[in-house]
Amino acid sequence: MNLKDKRILVVGLGKSGGASAQFLQARGAKVTVSDSKRPEQLANEIPGLLDRGIAVETGGHGERTFRGQDLIVVSPGVPADSAPLVQARVQGVPIIGEIELAAQFLQGRIVAITGSNGKTTTTTLTGEILAASGFPVAVGGNIGTPAISLVDQTTPQSFVVLEVSSFQLETIQTFRPFISAILNITPDHLDRHGTLEAYVDAKACIFENQNATDFCVLNADDSAANALTSRANCPVLHFSRRTEVPAGAFVRNGKILFRDNQSEREIFPIEILPVAEITLQGAHNLENVLAAVCMASLAGCPAEKIRDAVRAFKAVEHRLEFVAEIAGVRYFNDSKATNVDATIKALESFPANIHLILGGKDKGGDYSVLNTLLHERVKRVYTIGAAAGKISSQIQQAAEIAPAQTLERAIHLATAAAKPGDVILLAPACASFDQFQSYEHRGRVFKELVRALTVGK
Numbered sequence: 001m002n003l004k005d006k007r008i009l010v011v012g013l014g015k016s017g018g019a020s021a022q023f024l025q026a027r028g029a030k031v032t033v034s035d036s037k038r039p040e041q042l043a044n045e046i047p048g049l050l051d052r053g054i055a056v057e058t059g060g061h062g063e064r065t066f067r068g069q070d071l072i073v074v075s076p077g078v079p080a081d082s083a084p085l086v087q088a089r090v091q092g093v094p095i096i097g098e099i100e101l102a103a104q105f106l107q108g109r110i111v112a113i114t115g116s117n118g119k120t121t122t123t124t125l126t127g128e129i130l131a132a133s134g135f136p137v138a139v140g141g142n143i144g145t146p147a148i149s150l151v152d153q154t155t156p157q158s159f160v161v162l163e164v165s166s167f168q169l170e171t172i173q174t175f176r177p178f179i180s181a182i183l184n185i186t187p188d189h190l191d192r193h194g195t196l197e198a199y200v201d202a203k204a205c206i207f208e209n210q211n212a213t214d215f216c217v218l219n220a221d222d223s224a225a226n227a228l229t230s231r232a233n234c235p236v237l238h239f240s241r242r243t244e245v246p247a248g249a250f251v252r253n254g255k256i257l258f259r260d261n262q263s264e265r266e267i268f269p270i271e272i273l274p275v276a277e278i279t280l281q282g283a284h285n286l287e288n289v290l291a292a293v294c295m296a297s298l299a300g301c302p303a304e305k306i307r308d309a310v311r312a313f314k315a316v317e318h319r320l321e322f323v324a325e326i327a328g329v330r331y332f333n334d335s336k337a338t339n340v341d342a343t344i345k346a347l348e349s350f351p352a353n354i355h356l357i358l359g360g361k362d363k364g365g366d367y368s369v370l371n372t373l374l375h376e377r378v379k380r381v382y383t384i385g386a387a388a389g390k391i392s393s394q395i396q397q398a399a400e401i402a403p404a405q406t407l408e409r410a411i412h413l414a415t416a417a418a419k420p421g422d423v424i425l426l427a428p429a430c431a432s433f434d435q436f437q438s439y440e441h442r443g444r445v446f447k448e449l450v451r452a453l454t455v456g457k
Helices: 015-026 046-051 083-090 098-103 119-132 147-153 196-207 223-231 283-299 303-312 340-347 367-377 388-395 407-417 439-451
Strands: 007-011 030-034 055-057 071-074 095-097 109-114 137-141 159-163 179-182 215-219 236-240 248-252 255-259 264-269 321-326 329-333 354-359 378-384 401-405 423-426
Touching: 007 015, 015 030, 015 046, 015 071, 015 098, 015 147, 046 055, 071 083, 071 098, 083 095, 095 098, 098 147, 109 119, 109 196, 109 283, 119 137, 119 159, 119 283, 119 303, 137 147, 147 159, 179 196, 179 283, 196 223, 215 223, 215 283, 223 236, 236 283, 248 283, 255 283, 264 303, 283 303, 321 439, 329 439, 340 354, 340 367, 354 367, 354 388, 354 407, 367 378, 367 388, 378 388, 378 407, 388 401, 401 407, 407 423, 407 439, 423 439
Parallel strands: 007 030, 007 071, 030 055, 071 095, 109 159, 109 179, 137 159, 179 215, 215 236, 236 248, 329 423, 354 378, 354 423, 378 401
Antiparallel strands: 248 255, 255 264, 321 329
């Protein structure tokens, strides 16, 4: 892609938008950034862009801004069907996302991982296994480091491990992973996609450009993910914690094995998993490990290197992250639980005595599916944010509810009620954007508030 002197508009000034704008400008493009946020909300980003000669439009998207562009690069948070983009398509302007832009320049082989839950843990672990095996590795994407920022780190020998979201996959054109993986599919982002079918279709875009020389990895235990087997254009391997699969990673007699068309080999006993780390407890994290084992084996990683990397794997921030124990009460930060299924997995990681903080910006989820677990394991639910009313109406028969409005008040109410041996768990089942900048921001605030507590019970 020749960028010199091209007029390029970047829509959305998040992490990927800012990184895209700087990448394009450095390669000679005439770049404009447009964001609907007010200037004061972007005070940290704007000066650096202006210093580079990048034009910045804030407070809305002007119709004229979208005219006469050679290319438009859309950040994941911007709906692909927004009016200015629809009009630009009518005028014949090419529109791609940051992940597609990166694909034009990244060297090496791409390992792309998507799913409703577990993406970040699996992406991080897969990258660590590849690195432990001696491969040059770059890790990024939806995990926090924009893919476009990795370009200069890559060589033809690199593996580029990317977490990719449904929003990013909506705008691909040529993006082609060597290995793609869909970990699971449960209702999420229905406020954006509209229907579960549209959400599934967006996820399935991950393998639309693959061919017979590539691989796709699917969860045999997840009906929605497994149903996509027939839509793949490449050889499909599966992972399963429940049954042996014809090709892929599975569990037999307490051991993880990998099987391909030629052979079967033992990778390691399940007992070596660092179960003392709460982030690798629970069936969902065994699935994440199996997915990583499958991808690493396809990439050529030796069994002993896979074993060593899994054993050394540490907690990923904001994913069932242990924060502190105060007066016998343990606090866990699972701010990344931004949908109902992720909250189910968090609840399944503790047997009982949970004080659960729920709420935020609703994404179209059905909170009533939590009711069985709430009844069995949760002492009280503390609701926060914009979705509090909807949540309360759907779970009121299953648990005692304490309306808390804010995260700070929820923590103080839960701390006052908890007894030694109890767990206070932030697993909100919602997006963060009503009260926080991101789920990371929400998680950091939770940890700061917990660590500031005085032990006076």
